[in-house]
Amino acid sequence: PVTDGSRELHSLCAQLEFLLQFDLKEKRSFFGQRKDYWDFLCQGLAQCRQEHEGIHFVTSLDKLKTPVGRGRAFLRYCLVHRQLAESLQLCLLDPKSLREWYYARSPFLSPQHRAEILGSLYELDCVTFHLAL
Numbered sequence: 001p002v003t004d005g006s007r008e009l010h011s012l013c014a015q016l017e018f019l020l021q022f023d024l025k026e027k028r029s030f031f032g033q034r035k036d037y038w039d040f041l042c043q044g045l046a047q048c049r050q051e052h053e054g055i056h057f058v059t060s061l062d063k064l065k066t067p068v069g070r071g072r073a074f075l076r077y078c079l080v081h082r083q084l085a086e087s088l089q090l091c092l093l094d095p096k097s098l099r100e101w102y103y104a105r106s107p108f109l110s111p112q113h114r115a116e117i118l119g120s121l122y123e124l125d126c127v128t129f130h131l132a133l
Helices: 007-021 037-047 053-059 067-080 084-091 095-101 111-126
Strands: none
Touching (some): 007 037, 053 067, 067 084, 084 111
16 A cells, blocks of 8 residues: 555655646636645535535544645545546536636647547556555
């Protein structure tokens, strides 16, 4: 199993975060706080009208104050529960929403790149992650 001490885990999470932030449009909340990929994930999963346990879990953690911290916790939750590929796929279903959140260079806007990314993430479902949540 992959644990918190694994170098590969840190590299994987850094790459996932880079991918989710790459060419992300700058958006601000009503109070001026910069939105991040966490907000994109929340909106994408909410549009699917599914109560996602990972979103519920992360929002219940009082220690997390920033969108980046919440996004990182969500990625870890999804890795542990083998839900990362499925969760991201649900967020990538709506092309209009993708164009709202990402500029043209984002790999999520390319059907071929999107399929490659999701294929790789589905392969992670066979890996066991034992991470502190």
